Amino acid sequence: MMTIRNTLGAVMALVGLSCFPVADGYAMIDGHTGAGTTPVFNLTAKQGRVATGDGNSLIFWGFADDDGQDSSQSLKGQVQYPGPTLIVTEGATVTVNLANTLPEPVSLVFPGLDVLTSVVPVFRNGMKGRLSSIVPEAAPSGKQTYTFTATRPGTFYYQSGSNQAVQIRMGLFGAIIVRPKVQTAKTYTNVFPNHQTTDKTFTKFAYNEAGVPDQVTPPGGTAISNIGASTGYDREFLYLMSEMDPDFQVWMELGRNTAKSPASFGDWIDPVIKRDFTQWKANYWFANGRNAPDDMGGAFDKNLPNQPYNCLPLMHPGEMILTRFVNMGRDLHPLHTHGNHQRIVAEDGLIASSAANPLDQSLTTITGADLSTEEFTLTMAPGNSFDSLFTWTGKGLGWDAYGHKPGDPPAPYEYLADHVGGPASSIIAPGPQDTLTSKYANGQFQPPLPDGTPAPAQAVPTVFSADPLTLTFDQWFSGSPYLGSTEPLPPSNVSLNYGGSSYYFMWHSHAEREITNNDVFPGGMLTMMGIVPASIALPAE
Amino acid sequence: MKIDVKAIPLALALGLMACVVPALAFVQYGSGTMDTRNHNGATDGFIKMPDGRDVYTFGFTNISGLIHYNNLSTAVRSGRAKNHAEFPAPTLDFKEGHNEYLSLSTLGMAMRPDLFDPHTIHFHGYPNATPVFDGEPMASISVNQGADFTYFYRLNDPGTYIYHCHREAPEHMEMGMLGNLVVRPLQDDNRVGLVCADGRAAAGAGSYAGFAYNDGDCSTGYDKDILIQFADIDPAFHDADSFAQKLPFADFVARYSVLNGRGYPDTVDTAPITNNASAFSGLLGNYDAQRIHALMTINRPGGERVLIIRLSNLSIQNFATIEIPGLPVQVIGKDAKFLRRPNGKDLRYYTSSVLIGPGESAELRIDTTGVAAGTYYLYSRNLDELHADQMDRSGAMTEIRIN
Ligand SMILES: [Cu+2]
Ligand SMILES: [Cu+2]
Numbered sequence: 033m034m035t036i037r038n039t040l041g042a043v044m045a046l047v048g049l050s051c052f053p054v055a056d057g058y059a060m061i062d063g064h065t066g067a068g069t070t071p072v073f074n075l076t077a078k079q080g081r082v083a084t085g086d087g088n089s090l091i092f093w094g095f096a097d098d099d100g101q102d103s104s105q106s107l108k109g110q111v112q113y114p115g116p117t118l119i120v121t122e123g124a125t126v127t128v129n130l131a132n133t134l135p136e137p138v139s140l141v142f143p144g145l146d147v148l149t150s151v152v153p154v155f156r157n158g159m160k161g162r163l164s165s166i167v168p169e170a171a172p173s174g175k176q177t178y179t180f181t182a183t184r185p186g187t188f189y190y191q192s193g194s195n196q197a198v199q200i201r202m203g204l205f206g207a208i209i210v211r212p213k214v215q216t217a218k219t220y221t222n223v224f225p226n227h228q229t230t231d232k233t234f235t236k237f238a239y240n241e242a243g244v245p246d247q248v249t250p251p252g253g254t255a256i257s258n259i260g261a262s263t264g265y266d267r268e269f270l271y272l273m274s275e276m277d278p279d280f281q282v283w284m285e286l287g288r289n290t291a292k293s294p295a296s297f298g299d300w301i302d303p304v305i306k307r308d309f310t311q312w313k314a315n316y317w318f319a320n321g322r323n324a325p326d327d328m329g330g331a332f333d334k335n336l337p338n339q340p341y342n343c344l345p346l347m348h349p350g351e352m353i354l355t356r357f358v359n360m361g362r363d364l365h366p367l368h369t370h371g372n373h374q375r376i377v378a379e380d381g382l383i384a385s386s387a388a389n390p391l392d393q394s395l396t397t398i399t400g401a402d403l404s405t406e407e408f409t410l411t412m413a414p415g416n417s418f419d420s421l422f423t424w425t426g427k428g429l430g431w432d433a434y435g436h437k438p439g440d441p442p443a444p445y446e447y448l449a450d451h452v453g454g455p456a457s458s459i460i461a462p463g464p465q466d467t468l469t470s471k472y473a474n475g476q477f478q479p480p481l482p483d484g485t486p487a488p489a490q491a492v493p494t495v496f497s498a499d500p501l502t503l504t505f506d507q508w509f510s511g512s513p514y515l516g517s518t519e520p521l522p523p524s525n526v527s528l529n530y531g532g533s534s535y536y537f538m539w540h541s542h543a544e545r546e547i548t549n550n551d552v553f554p555g556g557m558l559t560m561m562g563i564v565p566a567s568i569a570l571p572a573e
Numbered sequence: 574m575k576i577d578v579k580a581i582p583l584a585l586a587l588g589l590m591a592c593v594v595p596a597l598a599f600v601q602y603g604s605g606t607m608d609t610r611n612h613n614g615a616t617d618g619f620i621k622m623p624d625g626r627d628v629y630t631f632g633f634t635n636i637s638g639l640i641h642y643n644n645l646s647t648a649v650r651s652g653r654a655k656n657h658a659e660f661p662a663p664t665l666d667f668k669e670g671h672n673e674y675l676s677l678s679t680l681g682m683a684m685r686p687d688l689f690d691p692h693t694i695h696f697h698g699y700p701n702a703t704p705v706f707d708g709e710p711m712a713s714i715s716v717n718q719g720a721d722f723t724y725f726y727r728l729n730d731p732g733t734y735i736y737h738c739h740r741e742a743p744e745h746m747e748m749g750m751l752g753n754l755v756v757r758p759l760q761d762d763n764r765v766g767l768v769c770a771d772g773r774a775a776a777g778a779g780s781y782a783g784f785a786y787n788d789g790d791c792s793t794g795y796d797k798d799i800l801i802q803f804a805d806i807d808p809a810f811h812d813a814d815s816f817a818q819k820l821p822f823a824d825f826v827a828r829y830s831v832l833n834g835r836g837y838p839d840t841v842d843t844a845p846i847t848n849n850a851s852a853f854s855g856l857l858g859n860y861d862a863q864r865i866h867a868l869m870t871i872n873r874p875g876g877e878r879v880l881i882i883r884l885s886n887l888s889i890q891n892f893a894t895i896e897i898p899g900l901p902v903q904v905i906g907k908d909a910k911f912l913r914r915p916n917g918k919d920l921r922y923y924t925s926s927v928l929i930g931p932g933e934s935a936e937l938r939i940d941t942t943g944v945a946a947g948t949y950y951l952y953s954r955n956l957d958e959l960h961a962d963q964m965d966r967s968g969a970m971t972e973i974r975i976n
Contacts, residue, residue, distance in 0.1 A: 250917025256915055260914060313823075315822075364930065366930035368932040370707055371707075372700050373700060373908065373910065386918065402914075402916055403914075403918055403920065404914075405914070406908065407910070409932035409933045411892070411933065424701060425701065426703065428700070428729040428730075430672060430725070430727030431725070433703050502720040503716060503722065504691045504710065504715045506711045509713050513706075515703075535712070536704060536711070537702070537704065537709070537712060538709045542931040543888070543930070543931045543932075545890045547742065548822040548823075550822075551819065551821065551822045551823045553741055554711070560711065560712060
């Protein structure tokens with residue numbers, strides 16, 4: 033059963049997708065890049081509202097960036113879910129000034145980063161001596177300053193260190209990205225054996241890898257590309273996962289006895305619906321602060337003022353995309369990448385390296401991510417971050433996925449054995465075609481040419497009948513089995529396909545309940561990753 | 574997508590019912606020796622839980638033997654496919670190097686004739702996929718009721734995969750449209766030059782029955798392997814779907830946890846479980862809906878020694894920590910990737926428990942050399958997965974019998 037959400041915001045977001053997108057957020061990580069070696073961020077903790085994918089509206093507590101972010105569309109001082117993504121360079125000494133407009137004390141912790149602010153817990157007399165914060169706090173209407181050193185590159189996060197069972201559920205978190213200091217171009221040879229283009233030159237890296245050798249020889253084997261140890265990438269994306277129980281958010285808005293504050297802050301005991309923390313159960317799941325389908329709309333959408341970030345990766349075949357995963361939720365989330373495996377190169381900001389001391393940059397710069405593993409489903413525990421690399425060339429399909437006709441040159445990163453005329457290019461045979469129905473013996477369709485003769489046999493029939501009695505076409509489909517081709521779609525079909533001829537693969541939580549919005553499918557942690565033909569430009573990073 | 578039947582124009586309805594496709598010649602799915610094919614029907618059915626409860630399901634049934642060409646009307650006429658959904662779905666057992674033509678025919682729902690949902694097959698984990706054969710409907714096509722489609726997979730990468738319908742995935746998967754899928758390595762059939770590091774013969778008498786990967790040294794060899802898939806069932810959800818009610822995703826509670834569609838002790842019963850479908854409709858007959866058990870046996874006097882468990886999880890919500898006390902469990906693969914990396918780094922490890930999440934797979938290798946004969950248990954350590962609703966001593970548990 034599919035229910036299409038009906039709020040104006042979603043319609044706007046979806047309509048926006050069908051146009052050519054603006055550059056913001058389509059091929060990059062949005063955030064606030066802190067320049068220099070001593071960047072300063074000014075954050076204010078505030079209350080706001082998130083719009084859910086099914087048209088609900090829930091309060092949240094989040095951070096506002098008082099200085100605005102990299103995007104010209106970002107609004108200074110606008111509270112957002114999740115908090116601003118802070119981007120700094122390895123070695124920087126980072127200052128975060130926190131102001132608090134919330135009714136209870138808030139603080140900041142930076143797991144995995146070398147925090148310089150003294151870590152002293154705060155117990156408050158007004159709270160009968162109970163623990164208020166695990167680090168120095170900003171009292172209501174107060175301020176606090178934190179500093180940390182971004183000693184190593186990686187994907188990290190910040191979150192509240194006060195009343196965490198309440199405040200992290202409420203949304204007081206954000207991602208921190210530390211880029212390596214050295215970003216010198218480096219070429220790996222024979223990354224894609226027997227492809228039209230075999231080498232990869234990277235100018236961007238998730239971790240330092242200046243000393244990683246180009247080739248590696250396994251024991252008793254022959255030399256192969258050492259791409260498996262590389263963290264080089266062409267484009268990068270953020271997947272910050274979180275979730276909400278709407279009953280808890282509503283109680284925080286309406287049910288909480290603020291008169292008893294601050295001693296009882298966060299003691300969620302709802303006499304009406306008989307719920308407490310032990311019964312908290314997520315029914316909304318977010319990627320970068322939005323539910324599907326809103327997460328696939330444009331970044332900084334004015335209809336989602338408190339949810340500026342989107343989640344819609346795009347790439348060209350043969351590109352390496354870096355995905356930075358952060359799980360800020362309470363539950364484990366198994367993220368399944370349709371299309372291909374992803375290679376996990378780091379966990380919790382620590383590169384997957386065989387170096388004797390993986391904290392030592394001089395060692396990991398040589399080993400690289402040599403212990404990286406490939407997974408088709410990545411399980412993220414609460415508080416986990418992962419850095420993952422994904423690529424796609426269509427290798428080994430047994431047919432030419434680029435839809436080439438005899439004589440066409442191969443696509444830039446095409447696997448040559450599958451290219452038309454290649455040894456593996458026509459393994460799939462459409463079988464005989466029925467002249468009456470145009471139906472191939474394998475049940476697929478290819479209408480005859482206008483003069484009545486059968487269309488020239490290609491590996492896969494060029495055209496699927498858009499016959500609504502037979503097949504349902506959905507909105508991210510180009511209508512063609514081939515990358516770079518477009519075929520007619522049913523008249524009612526609003527295409528969300530970039531350029532009309534891209535491939536899309538769902539990246540989603542495989543705990544499939546998590547791709548609903550409070551009983552409404554589709555929703556939740558569901559995004560579509562687009563592979564765009566090389567002939568169609570993507571926004572520069 | 575639910576279609577209001579009353580709103581369908583008469584002509585369209587007649588067209589739907591007729592479904593006339595002239596019987597074509599036998600399908601030429603390639604005649605090469607590397608070409609294989611399977612044909613699944615998508616329909617509904619019933620299964621039986623260990624406490625006797627009947628649960629309405631959607632699912633697949635293998636109709637390869639019923640029809641030899643891709644013609645729905647034949648499948649329907651056979652009368653032996655519609656409302657014969659199995660849980661889990663028929664296992665797809667593939668070989669590396671083969672070209673698999675996997676046909677799907679949607680056969681209709683006996684209990685939900687109003688439900689015009691299309692179906693798909695998603696080969697979960699297939700590397701370098703294309704949308705057209707991925708079965709993920711939003712980016713491609715799905716197969717309407719009364720239609721057929723053939724997926725094509727060139728099989729390049731051995732390992733343990735899974736498959737499921739991806740149409741409105743939370744609903745169709747919870748309703749039971751999921752199954753085991755394995756791609757066996759070339760090394761099984763081509764052992765020329767293979768030398769086993771453990772001293773066993775590489776081929777012929779005394780050699781391993783097969784391998785999980787092309788390891789080059791028999792380190793993934795087994796005498797027996799088994800596919801075990803974890804899933805769970807909320808009967809209230811199935812009841813709601815059966816009666817066309819709002820589906821309770823928010824209030825979802827898994828009351829039954831199963832391995833290969835069964836709770837203990839049904840998991841160790843090697844006979845098929847016959848359902849009780851006739852109780853729900855006079856038009857239906859009882860049939861064997863749960864055909865795959867989860868009992869493992871290693872017959873050491875007969876020469877067996879090594880067991881490989883190909884484990885996967887297709888719950889729509891729950892993780893499972895699978896424990897196997899008393900046996901040396903080596904994790905040799907995850908998500909259809911050998912844990913000895915292409916660069917030679919050996920990431921295999923020994924453990925007594927494996928956390929497996931929805932959409933994940935792993936291969937566990939157990940060498941029983943030196944192990945005392947007896948019955949060992951494999952079960953989920955998540956305690957709320959060790960019961961069948963009100964019945965204790967059940968749920969996701971099975972046995973490994975070693976003599
Ligand atoms: Cu899947
Ligand atoms: Cu999926």
